[in-house]
Amino acid sequence: MNYEILIVDDLPIIVDGYINLISATNFQRKPNFIKSYNFEDAYNKIFLNIKIQVNINVVLLDTSLPSYKEFNINDGVDLALLIREKFADCKIIIITLQNELLTVDRIIKKIKPEAFFCKNDITSESFPFIFKKIIDGNIYQSKTIIESQKELFKKNINWDVYDNEILILISRGVKTTNLPAYIPLSMSAIEKRKANIKDQLLEGKGSDNDLVSKAKKMGLL
Structure with a gap:
C-alpha cells in the first residue's frame, strides 16, 4: 500500500x-x-x-x-x-x-x-x-x-480563536453583519467579542479601520 x-x-x-x-x-x-x-x-x-x-x-x-x-x-x-x-x-x-x-x-x-x-x-x-x-x-x-x-504571549491579549478570527476577517474587509456566515456564533456574541477587542486595543473608541490599523501597528496582523 x-x-x-x-x-x-x-x-x-x-x-x-x-x-x-x-x-x-x-x-x-x-x-x-x-x-x-x-x-x-x-x-x-x-x-x-x-x-x-x-x-x-x-x-x-x-x-x-x-x-x-x-x-x-x-x-x-x-x-x-x-x-x-x-x-x-x-x-x-x-x-x-x-x-x-x-x-x-x-x-x-x-x-x-x-x-x-x-x-x-x-x-x-x-x-x-x-x-x-x-x-x-x-x-x-x-x-x-x-x-x-x-x-x-508577551502582548498579554486575553482572546480565544474566535476573537482572532473576528479581527482577521474584519481586516479582510468582511462586514460585521456578515461575520456569522464565517464564525459559528450569534450576532450578539460576535458584537460582544468585537467590543472586547476594541476595549483592549482602542480603549473602546474607534472604527473598524482604526481597529485594523492598531492591530497592524502592534504586529498582530
Whole structure:
C-alpha cells in the first residue's frame, strides 16, 4: 500500500521541490504524490480519494492560496479542517510565508498541525530530516513560528480563536453583519467579542479601520 502525500501550493516548482526532497527520505512504504495548485483542485482530490477509499496520510499545505467560495473553503484553515474531518490519522504540515501573530495563533489553535513551518526557516538540507521526524510521530514548529507565539504571549491579549478570527476577517474587509456566515456564533456574541477587542486595543473608541490599523501597528496582523 502506498503512502499517500497531498501537496497543495500554487507554485509547481515548489511542489516538485517538495517531491524531490521527500523522495530522498527513507520510507517503509512507497510514497505516492498528489499535486494540487489551488484549493478547488485539492478539494476535488480529497473527495476523489474518499470515493475510491484511499486514505491521505500526509498533507503539505500552503494556507495562503485564493479561496474556493463554492464550498466555503475561505482559506487553508478551512481546507485543513476538512482534511482533519475526512482523514482522522492524516499528518498536516503547514508551510507558509504568513507569520502574522494572530494568523499563526489561529492556525495552531484550530488545526493543531503536526508541523508548522515558515518557508524562510527551511532549507533543502533540513527539510528531509524534519519530514522524517514528523512521519515518525514527532511534532515540529520552526523558529519563526515559535517566536511568533512568544511575541503574542508577551502582548498579554486575553482572546480565544474566535476573537482572532473576528479581527482577521474584519481586516479582510468582511462586514460585521456578515461575520456569522464565517464564525459559528450569534450576532450578539460576535458584537460582544468585537467590543472586547476594541476595549483592549482602542480603549473602546474607534472604527473598524482604526481597529485594523492598531492591530497592524502592534504586529498582530
